[in-house]
Amino acid sequence: MSQAEILASGIANAGWDVSQATQQKLLDYLALLQKWNKVHNLTAVRDPDEMVTLHLLDSLSVLPHVQALSPSRLLDVGSGAGLPGIILALCMPDLKVTTIDAVQKKASFMRQAKAELGIANLEVIAGRVEQHRPSQAYDIVISRAFSEIALFIKLTRHLIAESGQWLAMKGVNPVEELEGIGMPEAKVTPLLVPGLDAQRHLVTLPAREMKFTPLSRTA
Ligand SMILES: C[S@@+](CC[C@H](N)C(=O)[O-])C[C@H]1O[C@@H](n2cnc3c(N)ncnc32)[C@H](O)[C@@H]1O
Numbered sequence: 001m002s003q004a005e006i007l008a009s010g011i012a013n014a015g016w017d018v019s020q021a022t023q024q025k026l027l028d029y030l031a032l033l034q035k036w037n038k039v040h041n042l043t044a045v046r047d048p049d050e051m052v053t054l055h056l057l058d059s060l061s062v063l064p065h066v067q068a069l070s071p072s073r074l075l076d077v078g079s080g081a082g083l084p085g086i087i088l089a090l091c092m093p094d095l096k097v098t099t100i101d102a103v104q105k106k107a108s109f110m111r112q113a114k115a116e117l118g119i120a121n122l123e124v125i126a127g128r129v130e131q132h133r134p135s136q137a138y139d140i141v142i143s144r145a146f147s148e149i150a151l152f153i154k155l156t157r158h159l160i161a162e163s164g165q166w167l168a169m170k171g172v173n174p175v176e177e178l179e180g181i182g183m184p185e186a187k188v189t190p191l192l193v194p195g196l197d198a199q200r201h202l203v204t205l206p207a208r209e210m211k212f213t214p215l216s217r218t219a
Helices: 003-014 020-040 048-060 063-069 085-091 104-117 149-156 175-180
Strands: 073-077 096-101 122-126 138-144 160-170 187-190 201-206
Touching: 003 020, 003 048, 020 048, 020 085, 020 104, 048 085, 063 085, 063 138, 063 160, 073 085, 073 149, 085 096, 085 104, 085 122, 096 104, 104 122, 149 160, 149 175, 149 201
Parallel strands: 073 096, 073 138, 096 122, 138 160
Antiparallel strands: 160 201, 187 201
C-alpha cells in the first residue's frame, strides 16, 4: 500500500472526519518531514510507512477528543517536528494552535511547514515552555512523549485557562504517575491507532480539578 492508502484506510477504519484535501496536506507535511529528516535528524522514525502510523495516525487519534472540547486556543508542548500540534492545526483550521520546542532546528522545521503548507492557524515558538508568556491562556495544553505528567503540569500551569484541560498522550495507562499527582481518578481514555500494535492512552486533566490556582489569572 502507498502512504496515501495507509493513511486513508486508517482514517476510514477509525471513522475520523478528515477530508481528502486535508489528507493530502498531511501527506505533504510528511514529505517535508522526510526531506528535512535526512539532514536534520528531527525524528528517529525513518521508514516512510511507519511514519504514517507512528506520526500521522498516532497524532490523529486525539482529534475526536480535541474536537469534543471545542477549544479556541491549543498549545502543544515539546512539539518536536509538530506532533501532534501541526496535525491538529491541519485538521482544525478554526483552532489557533501554538507549538513550542526548546530545540531551534525543530522550531525552524515547524516554521518551514507553516510557510510551505500555508498553515495560517499555526504559531511556532522556539524556546522553553516554562519561559513562555503568552498574552492569553490556552483552552488545551497537550503533549506527546514530552515528560512525566507531574513535570508537564508543573512547567505549564501558568499557561492553562481556568476552564482549560491538560491532555497528555501516553503509552500504557500511567496509573502510578496519576497517583503521584494525587489524581488517581483522572479520566484515562484508550486511544485507537489503526495499524499500531501497542497501547496508547489519553489523560485528561481539567484545570479546575487540580489542586492549585492557575497563575494565568494573576499573570
Ligand atoms: C521526545 S520529543 C517529542 C516530540 C513530539 N511531541 C513527538 O511526539 O514526536 C520531546 C521534545 O520536547 C522538547 N522539550 C524538552 N523540554 C522542553 C521544554 N522545557 N520546553 C520546550 N520543549 C522542550 C524537546 O526538544 C523534544 O523535541
